[in-house]
Amino acid sequence: KQEVTQIPAALSVPEGENLVLNCSFTDSAIYNLQWFRQDPGKGLTSLLLIQSSQREQTSGRLNASLDKSSGRSTLYIAASQPGDSATYLCAVRRSGNTPLVFGKGTRLSVIA
Amino acid sequence: EADIYQTPRYLVIGTGKKITLECSQTMGHDKMYWYQQDPGMELHLIHYSYGVNSTEKGDLSSESTVSRIRTEHFPLTLESARPSHTSQYLCASRSSTGELFFGEGSRLTVL
Numbered sequence: 001k002q003e004v005t006q007i008p009a010a011l012s013v014p015e016g017e018n019l020v021l022n023c024s025f026t027d028s029a030i031y032n033l034q035w036f037r038q039d040p041g042k043g044l045t046s047l048l049l050i051q052s053s054q055r056e057q058t059s060g061r062l063n064a065s066l067d068k069s070s071g072r073s074t075l076y077i078a079a080s081q082p083g084d085s086a087t088y089l090c091a092v093r094r095s096g097n098t099p100l101v102f103g104k105g106t107r108l109s110v111i112a
Numbered sequence: 113e114a115d116i117y118q119t120p121r122y123l124v125i126g127t128g129k130k131i132t133l134e135c136s137q138t139m140g141h142d143k144m145y146w147y148q149q150d151p152g153m154e155l156h157l158i159h160y161s162y163g164v165n166s167t168e169k170g171d172l173s174s175e176s177t178v179s180r181i182r183t184e185h186f187p188l189t190l191e192s193a194r195p196s197h198t199s200q201y202l203c204a205s206r207s208s209t210g211e212l213f214f215g216e217g218s219r220l221t222v223l
Contacts, residue, residue, distance in 0.1 A: 032210045043118075043202055043214035044155075051210070089155075093210065097162070099145060099170065100212060104154045 002027045006090055006103035013080055014111050021075040021106045023090030028068045031093045034100065035064050035075050038087045047088075048075070080110045115139055118203050118215035125193055126223050133188045133218045135203035141213075143206040144186040148172060148199050149217075155202065161186055193222045 003026045013019050023033075032051045036044040048057045048064040050073070056065040063076040077084060087107045091100040116137040125131060137144065142163040147155040147170075157170030161180040175197070176190050186205075190197055198221050204214045 034210075034212060036212075036214075041200075041217075041219065043216045044204075044212075046211055046213060049209065049211045091212070096210070099157050099160055102155045 002030075002092060002094055002101045004090060004092055004101050004103035006088075006106050008106060009104065010107040010109075012109040012111060015080060015082060017080050017110075018076070018078050019080055019108075021077070021088050021090075021108070023073040023075070023103055025071045025073075025092045025101075027094065028071045029094065030068060031095050031098075033064075033066055033073050033090065033092045035062075035073075036089045036091065038089060038105070044089065077108075080108075082110050082112045084108060084110050116203065116205055116213050116215040118201075118218050120218060121216060122219050122221075124221045124223065127192075127194055129193050129222075131190050131193055131220070133201050133203075133220070135186045135188070135215060136184050137186075137205040137213075138184060139205060139207065139213070140183060141205035141207060142183065144180070145204045145206070145212070146170075146176075146178060146186070146188050147202040147204065148174065149202060150199050159188065193220075195222045198222050 005024045034049045035047040038044045050066045061078040087105040089105040091102045119134045146159040149155045156172035158174040159178040201218045
């Protein structure tokens with residue numbers, strides 16, 4: 001059974017810092033991996049989707065990488081801002097017809 | 113920007129009431145999902161659908177039921193609400209590229 005782990009569970013950084021959030025999964029045979037952001041009391045916002053054949057995806061200040069063989073993905077946030085404060089979740093899909101398996105998330109606080 | 117809508121956003125009801133949480137998407141996605149999430153906790157899949165007339169139970173046992181009569185509509189129903197059903201319910205749909213889009217959620221409180 002696929003398990004997704006996100007470390008650290010919480011992170012606090014000063015504004016302007018570059019930071020990396022980690023996601024690991026136990027079964028490397030994945031179809032795709034998706035990073036989300038969740039603000040308190042809200043739904044999830046899709047940030048980046050990486051297909052199994054891709055190594056990374058970029059959107060603005062965000063860059064996500066995927067290393068299937070080691071069962072890892074990282075989300076890099078450049079020049080962090082207070083508005084980046086949220087919980088970031090990683091999720092993987094084993095095949096085209098299976099639901100996503102979510103990690104517990106990393107709660108990020110960017111201090112002005 | 114994803115077009116997926118959930119109503120109501122907030123609901124407070126008494127024990128024993130029947131409720132339906134609505135979820136609609138205008139993107140024509142076949143695959144739709146319901147997740148349950150307690151505050152600060154992880155998401156748990158409770159129901160999903162691969163298309164019209166298709167419904168499946170997820171990983172978390174739930175006393176709720178779902179239906180999928182139309183592609184754009186995936187309502188979740190609780191026949192008799194209990195305090196243990198107090199939670200946030202998140203609906204999502206999946207694009208052809210495999211990307212998942214979520215609604216804003218329905219926060220249910222059962223007294």
